[in-house]
Amino acid sequence: MQSMIHDGSFEGFLTTVFQVYDLGFKEVDICTAAKYQQNIFGGGYFVTSEPSKADRVWKGLQQKLSEAAMKQFYKTWLSEIDGIENIMLSYVRYVFSSTVSVEKDFSHPAVLVITDTAKKVHREKHRMEAFVRFQLTKDQLYFAIVEPDFNVLPIIQKHFKSRYADQRWMIYDGRRKYGIYYDLDKVAYIQVNFEEDVNSGKDISVQYGEGEILYQQLWKTYFGSINIAARKNMKLHIQHMPRRYWKFLTEK
């Protein structure tokens, strides 16, 4: 078993796939430098990201896969699940080894894992599109903090950009410590240094702009008023709105 260690970027992973083919490795275990634990029986192979190599793998896959399957492949990557790289490699091998399109062969274990994982990530993307709650600051910035299960900021930015085209906004991932920021022109990835009085972005009330508290209260009022007590069904409520998301929901 050959350990392959990459830098944690998608490019790093694709470069690793290239190397596996280039060096003819049969059995490999791919992981990030952060997760790698020195194996006493064999040295790890450290891969340096190379855009040209990553690109060749990506283009090769594009020849074999539909656009939808390419998206699924990328979404699977964003799951950051332990060991997902190995399943993705097994998927790549199956795709390259076949002359016909295999992306719908759900009887193959890797295809099924990719499909299911992509679906999970997609669900989280959709949840974030729903559960982001912007708070208006004095500087007229609409700020939201989230802690998604998967690394979905890269795939939600398009949705927010086209929707909130006329307001400055920022969505910050409190778990992965980075955010996406829209400046009325384009979206950029950013690191944020928070002042001490906002608890790493978790409570920015000292920065609230005019009307923010009123609208939060109105939203809570609304949320309370539309409930039909005679139909109470907490199980269904929690199934749709799992508790782990409540932390940053204005109405909870």
Place this chain on the structure above:
Amino acid sequence: MIKYSVRMSERITEKLQILADAAKYDVSCSSSGSSRKNENKGLGDSKGMGICHAYTEDGRCVSLLKILLTNHCIYDCAYCVSRKSNDIKRAAFTVQEVVDLTINFYRRNYIEGLFLSSGIFTNADYTMERLVLIAKKLRTEHNFHGYIHLKAIPGASDEILNQAALYADRLSVNVEMPTEKSLQLLAPDKKREDMIKPMMYLKNAIIQNREKKKQFAKTPLFAPAGQSTQMVIGATPETDAEILLMANHFYKKMQLKRVYYSGYVPISSDNRLPAIGTPVPMVRENRLYQADWLLRFYGFSVQEIVTPAQPHLDMDIDPKLGWALRNLQLFPIDINKADLSVIMRVPGIGLQSARKIYASRKFNKLNWEHLKKLGIMFNRARYFITCDSPDFERKDFTALQIKHQILGTGQSKYKPNFSPQLQLF
């Protein structure tokens, strides 16, 4: 920026409480199916997929700011909280208040848009004009491209409906009751034809607009998410067969996008209605929605789901299983050979699993292991299918035996609050 005084804040809060509370019995909260894009760096879009931004404690999706413009009403419909004779607090929003709430909720990502309905004041056109005014203001003054659902007031004129459809994504006229007889009993001021006429007008106008759009790409949007309706069930003695036939009629003849079934929540001591405290018929409502899905997506006809001999849906099993048990002679089917339309009819196999089965079997003959991983409900489906495993259910079970075995293994999610079906009259 508007400055809010404490008094103004309190007043708007109270109005919101009253007018959201009064609007909550309208069940539709759909925000999908439109095609409105953000243009000229405006605010919002509604490009198809709906989003539920929150869920109430009763488990319903909160997608839109659903409010009444006012709960003052000249009508006295027995089943409605806003009926004239009901002694409740009344309130009315101003046009600007509704616009401000919508925009500010939308900017914070609380909602997908606005669902505006109203009690009827003065007359139908006068009321409808106010609703249209709000939608127009949002679209033209605020460059708002979020979702707008307007209630079409029964009896409103064609001209005003036409205006409404130019600004709204969806329009809906509620038929309120499944049959004309029930409507007469509970809402003597309302006429069925006043509801059907606007529906008819919108149906034809939507078709015309679609034709025009094919020729001229610049043709303005006209209710791009179509129209829907709602009927209250369990307040009157209709059978499920009557309800489903009516729904089917609306889908086929009026091209409605959705028919909503609203289980009656007792809110009145009127002796024409179930008493306060009668449980909401939630199981029945759920079974009706399941049947509705079978009609729209699974290729079933009403006659297959309910029959003259059995005009009510089974409460303990879903309508697809019910159909399969009545038609055991059609089973088992071979999962590796049957048509997609046949696979879709197997209890325990949904649309998605059916499609996955259909796609995967080109690569491999599927066996139980494959099928379980594809996500079918094995405990249901196994009585109705064979696959590439030798150990399928060979025994000739009767329908009743299968039903008992399935009910024995699966736990109905409604068991704890299972209420006996409401008996009326």
